[in-house]
Amino acid sequence: MRELKIQTIKNGSVIDHITAGNAVKVLHILGIPRTSSSTVSVAMNVKSKFGKKDIVKVENRELDPQEVDKIALIAPKATINIIRDFEVAEKHKVKLPKEISGIVRCSNPTCVSNFNEPVESRFIVIREDPPRIKCYFCEREPEDIAERII
Amino acid sequence: MNFKGRDIISIKDFSKAEINYILECSKKMVPYAKGEKYTNILKDRVLSSLFFEPSTRTRLSFESAMNRLGGRVIGFSDPSGTSQKKGESLADTIRMADSYSDVIVVRHPQEGAARLAAEFADVPVLNAGDGAGRHPTQCLLDLFTILTEKKKIEKNKIALLGDLKYGRTVHSLAYALSLYGVELTFVSPESLKMPKEVINECKELGAEPRSTSSLEKAISDADVLYVTRIQKERFPDAEEYNRVVGIYKIDNDLLKHARKDIIVMHPLPRVTEINPEVDKTPHALYFKQAFNGVPVRMALLSLISGGRL
Numbered sequence: 001m002r003e004l005k006i007q008t009i010k011n012g013s014v015i016d017h018i019t020a021g022n023a024v025k026v027l028h029i030l031g032i033p034r035t036s037s038s039t040v041s042v043a044m045n046v047k048s049k050f051g052k053k054d055i056v057k058v059e060n061r062e063l064d065p066q067e068v069d070k071i072a073l074i075a076p077k078a079t080i081n082i083i084r085d086f087e088v089a090e091k092h093k094v095k096l097p098k099e100i101s102g103i104v105r106c107s108n109p110t111c112v113s114n115f116n117e118p119v120e121s122r123f124i125v126i127r128e129d130p131p132r133i134k135c136y137f138c139e140r141e142p143e144d145i146a147e148r149i150i
Numbered sequence: 151m152n153f154k155g156r157d158i159i160s161i162k163d164f165s166k167a168e169i170n171y172i173l174e175c176s177k178k179m180v181p182y183a184k185g186e187k188y189t190n191i192l193k194d195r196v197l198s199s200l201f202f203e204p205s206t207r208t209r210l211s212f213e214s215a216m217n218r219l220g221g222r223v224i225g226f227s228d229p230s231g232t233s234q235k236k237g238e239s240l241a242d243t244i245r246m247a248d249s250y251s252d253v254i255v256v257r258h259p260q261e262g263a264a265r266l267a268a269e270f271a272d273v274p275v276l277n278a279g280d281g282a283g284r285h286p287t288q289c290l291l292d293l294f295t296i297l298t299e300k301k302k303i304e305k306n307k308i309a310l311l312g313d314l315k316y317g318r319t320v321h322s323l324a325y326a327l328s329l330y331g332v333e334l335t336f337v338s339p340e341s342l343k344m345p346k347e348v349i350n351e352c353k354e355l356g357a358e359p360r361s362t363s364s365l366e367k368a369i370s371d372a373d374v375l376y377v378t379r380i381q382k383e384r385f386p387d388a389e390e391y392n393r394v395v396g397i398y399k400i401d402n403d404l405l406k407h408a409r410k411d412i413i414v415m416h417p418l419p420r421v422t423e424i425n426p427e428v429d430k431t432p433h434a435l436y437f438k439q440a441f442n443g444v445p446v447r448m449a450l451l452s453l454i455s456g457g458r459l
Contacts, residue, residue: 110281112260117239119266137262138283139160141347 012038013063014081015056019074020045023054025149026071026078029103036061065092070103072096074146076129096128099136105150106135107142121150153453157268158276161286161322166329169293172449176294178459179445179452182218190220191457198247199225201278202234202258207418208278208288211443212255215451218444224251244270253455256280274454276447282316288417289322291446293330295439296374299413303330309368311337311398312378312423314344316385319417320378321348328357336361337368339394342380365398369408375400377416377423401425405433415439 018026023042027033033040039059045052054075068080072094082090102120106113113121113135122136134141142148151171157163164172181187197216201209205227213223225247226232234243240263247254248271256267257278264277264284279285296303308327310320314336324344327334334357336344343361352359362368369375377400385391400414400423416424416436428434452458 106262108261110259110261112240112258112262112266112280115240115260116237117266118241119269135262137265138280139162140261 007041008086009041009057009059009083010086012057012059012061012083014083015058015063015068015071015075016053016079016081017048017050017075017077018054018056018071019077020052020054022074022146023056025074025146026054026056028149029071029073030063030068032056032058065094066097068092069094069097070100072128073100073103073131073133074149076131096125096131098125099123100125100133103150104133104142104145104148106138106140107148108135108138108140111135111138111140113137153450154456155274156454157264157274158286158450158454159264159268160277160284161289161326163286169290169326169329172290172446172453173294173297175449175453176290176442176446177298179448182459183215183441183444183448185218189218189459191452191459192216192219192221192455195219195221195253195455195457196251197221197223197225197451198251198254199223199227200243200247200254200256200258201225201227202229202240202256202263203279204228205257205278207440207443208257208285211440212276212278212287212447212451214444215447219448219452219457221252221451225255240266241270244275247271248273253451276450276454279318282318284322285318286322287443287447287450288319289326290450291439291442292319292323292376292415292417293326294446295415295435295442296413298442299435300373303327303332305332306373307333307335307371308374308376309335309337309372310344310376310378311365311368313342313380314338314378315342316381317378320344320376323376324348324359325351325355328352328355328359331356334359335368335372337363337365337398339363339397341390342394365404366407369404369412371409372412373409375408375412375414377414377420379416379419379421379423396422398423399425400428402427402431405431408433 038061041057043055080092100123123133126132244267261281261283263280268275413435
């Protein structure tokens, strides 16, 4: 029997197939644990059929798939499993929304969104996988999205 | 086609059909822009002219355009006399202009500033240049100049020369010319090459732009030579500027190697890149190009304000 690195959960959400090394950024994007008192387990560099991946388990909280979609920015192949009584009750693949707000900082130092204006950063999604986004304000495309997470 | 209430932020917000319509309207505005005919279609309308950066042609031609349409202009050409100096945000300045006028023209050093302005204004916003970003009305007047001089935009061979990295006019123009299927050549020193993302956009529209650092090579079969100034104010360091300033000079000797009907355009101001001796030749189109800013901006102001001739 395979030894489990982290325990199965009775109820909650499992974010699987996160690009290896990005689990902490995924938590940051989702505001976990800031917005939640749930127990959170993180496994990084887990071996899988397709190479290494990260996994996040959030106990006793069912994540809203639409809210989780924004993690597709840095983990386009991630899946969300909703667990009820140790069984996978629902399974979703993340899908980038058309627009992303307040998550990525524009890479253009002279973009108006990087100054003292009452706006959140805002990006239009050009392509989903691999993700390509452009700033709504200055139209610049950040090359390394993961590095630009606020 | 209905443009009433629309913002003019980026040339990319417009289809080719919409651009053609704006150019048609611009043509009808020429006698009014020259003062040969008179109109009051924007009587009692007020334009806010907010220039956070210096400008001669863009500001004056916008103000001339509004006056020629019978409207009035308020605003500033130097932000040092405004509350920006006290730390007021652009958003708040725009909220004020929105309540004082029917249309807002804004030039600002930060990229994306006009798009932000449009978020905070109910009245239409026209982008008069945002940093090294977009300058859609310059792009439209450039297209109008090529159209009126060459009778068509399609199939011309057009060389864009100079600061292709920081020059905002050439980015918008390269995109727009790609919509028309022109043969584009980008001529610049290595350090001022056209950004990859602009080249990719041109390719996505079906254009196959060539890049070279040789002006002589590019000029030999060009129908249009579009010259830009190496802009000192956009360089992050003076050393890089000094290495490239003055690298290209257009004079009558050089133009001997060009087609007889080549037209030389420049968004102005020029410094040393075009010798004044070229001004007297039929190649020099840059002053007419600057005039074309008036009919094109008259067309835009009337279209977005719902005024009809």
